[in-house]
Amino acid sequence: MRVVAKFGGTSLGSGDRIARAADSIEAAVANGHEIAVVASAMGSTTDDLIDDITFEASDADRAEIVSMGERTSVRMVKAALTARGVDATFVEPGDPEWPVVTDEYGEVDVSATRERTEALVSTLDETVPVITGFLAEGPDGAVSTLGRGGSDTTAVMLGSYMDADEVVIVTDVEGVMTGDPHAVEGARNVGEISVDELRNLSFRGAEVVAPSALSYKDEALDVRVVHYQHGDLLTGGTTIEGTFENLIDLRERPLACLTVAGRSIRNESGVFQSLAGALGDAGINIDVAASGLDSITLYVDAEEAGRAENILHQQVIERPEVASVTVDEPLAIIRLTGGELPTQPGVIHEIVDPFAEERIQIHDLVTSATSVAIVVAWSDRERSLELVQDLF
Ligand SMILES: Nc1ncnc2c1ncn2[C@@H]1O[C@H](COP(=O)(O)OP(=O)(O)O)[C@@H](O)[C@H]1O
Ligand SMILES: N[C@@H](CC(=O)OP(=O)(O)O)C(=O)O
Structure with missing residues (x-):
């Protein structure tokens, strides 16, 4: 050898x-x-x-x-x-x-x-x-x-x-x-x-x-x-x-976005756990999660939107830290990974600039160490994919 x-x-x-x-x-x-x-x-x-x-x-x-x-x-x-x-x-x-x-x-x-x-x-x-x-x-x-x-x-x-x-x-x-x-x-x-x-x-x-x-x-x-x-x-x-891969992926099926809002979310432990746990118990997979100052947003398959909304509403009733839940759909998610993403200063700016120029609203931008997920309206998915593909 x-x-x-x-x-x-x-x-x-x-x-x-x-x-x-x-x-x-x-x-x-x-x-x-x-x-x-x-x-x-x-x-x-x-x-x-x-x-x-x-x-x-x-x-x-x-x-x-x-x-x-x-x-x-x-x-x-x-x-x-x-x-x-x-x-x-x-x-x-x-x-x-x-x-x-x-x-x-x-x-x-x-x-x-x-x-x-x-x-x-x-x-x-x-x-x-x-x-x-x-x-x-x-x-x-x-x-x-x-x-x-x-x-x-x-x-x-x-x-x-x-x-x-x-x-x-x-x-x-x-x-x-x-x-x-x-x-x-x-x-x-x-x-x-x-x-x-x-x-x-x-x-x-x-x-x-x-x-x-x-x-x-x-x-x-x-x-x-x-x-x-x-x-x-x-x-x-x-x-x-395996091998290092550059990947741009558009999820084939639409997602629904469930947002739970409540001023005390960030001060109380276990809120995320109980929301995610309730969906998990019902066999609903969370595709992406994002959090704001006073809210938690969970993305699930659009077909599960109604069931997920009812489950999270039950949580709203039971937990004083959360005030209300709402649903937005259909949404698309494009994920990209690899390349110079994690090490290139300004790369997010390069990714989002073309969206601004085309007046495409980005619903959420979720990043990990090596990937970026962009959530857009389902009707914007094809143009959004082209914009990302043009970049990489
Ligand atoms: N999940 C993990 N598994 C193994 N090592 C880890 C993990 N997380 C952090 N480390 C740390 O990574 C270190 C090895 O990296 P490094 O110090 O750069 O080694 P070297 O000098 O041999 O290149 C380990 O000493 C360990 O403390
Ligand atoms: N000596 C260099 C290069 C290196 O790779 O070191 P290590 O293999 O000990 O992580 C450094 O400390 O950055």
């Missing part, structure tokens, strides 16, 4: 951990696998270097300073491999075989990076390249970075361009867990998780794999997360399934 093994800062946080990393690489090489290593800066080195730049420094100088974290760790890992009799070389920006290059806008130059990565692949049967994660080389040869957590991006991108069988992300948790094991008790490994599920989590704190890295995952490339204590690079951990 051809494997890209990425060691995060935590898995290289001390000499002992580096030795452990080298042991696992040595074992994989001894079993006949081609291994390329991507290394992050040891422990919290990157944070420490950034904190220490307390003076005025240009972006170029900052990148040079910060790059020393990864430049040091590749030397450490290379040395530990050499000491075990494994043929290894470290690769950093400035080297002739350095693969990751960016264009004048700081974006990865895909064709140049692919070409250089292919050259690196031809050496994998003889040596283990230990590549600095997180770093890139600009068109002028100067070092730049791929952004915080960028080593995951280096690893998945190189895995894809190397036609690797697998990218293994080695970190300080057993994989993607049911919750942050450093914060909750009894967290368990989820075993498997889809790219989209993980992107939603990783944009909001679970940085097991940086979200930008997952954009490079294709169907043919397996990505797995393992604990550095596991010792075996080739088994265990959490498998990340």
Whole structure:
């Protein structure tokens, strides 16, 4: 197998951990696998270097300073491999075989990076390249970075361009867990998780794999997360399934919008629970939920509008915090996910501007970490879909 093994800062946080990393690489090489290593800066080195730049420094100088974290760790890992009799070389920006290059806008130059990565692949049967994660080389040869957590991006991108069988992300948790094991008790490994599920989590704190890295995952490339204590690079951990998708979807059937208003909603606990629970007990699925200052809006299939209205009206009668319920229909919902949605400032403005120009009323705009849902009148659905498709 051809494997890209990425060691995060935590898995290289001390000499002992580096030795452990080298042991696992040595074992994989001894079993006949081609291994390329991507290394992050040891422990919290990157944070420490950034904190220490307390003076005025240009972006170029900052990148040079910060790059020393990864430049040091590749030397450490290379040395530990050499000491075990494994043929290894470290690769950093400035080297002739350095693969990751960016264009004048700081974006990865895909064709140049692919070409250089292919050259690196031809050496994998003889040596283990230990590549600095997180770093890139600009068109002028100067070092730049791929952004915080960028080593995951280096690893998945190189895995894809190397036609690797697998990218293994080695970190300080057993994989993607049911919750942050450093914060909750009894967290368990989820075993498997889809790219989209993980992107939603990783944009909001679970940085097991940086979200930008997952954009490079294709169907043919397996990505797995393992604990550095596991010792075996080739088994265990959490498998990340599927591929990164750009999706624009218009719900085929109309929705009804039920709005419950009440001034005390935001001060009382359990209001949302009792409204959603009452619909749930009746087998009515809530497609989207939105909340205002003094209201909660729940979208359900239009065919369920009458039943849902009666159920919520019963809640209005029973709960003093809610004053009244009303229904609006038929409505359409367009969902979009993927692309640069979560990272591009101003993207919402770009999405809604054409609606304003066309005088199409947006009933609701609901966003998550990785998606946007736009609710419009059912009669506006086709034009709205065209507007969104024109954008992406
Ligand atoms: N649901 C979750 N599953 C696993 N880890 C999680 C989760 N939520 C948050 N985390 C945190 O993500 C961290 C791993 O990311 P990071 O510190 O960036 O690792 P590395 O330095 O190896 O890249 C874990 O130490 C853990 O505290
Ligand atoms: N060292 C860089 C890149 C990185 O990906 O680190 P880690 O793999 O430890 O999250 C950073 O801290 O941003």
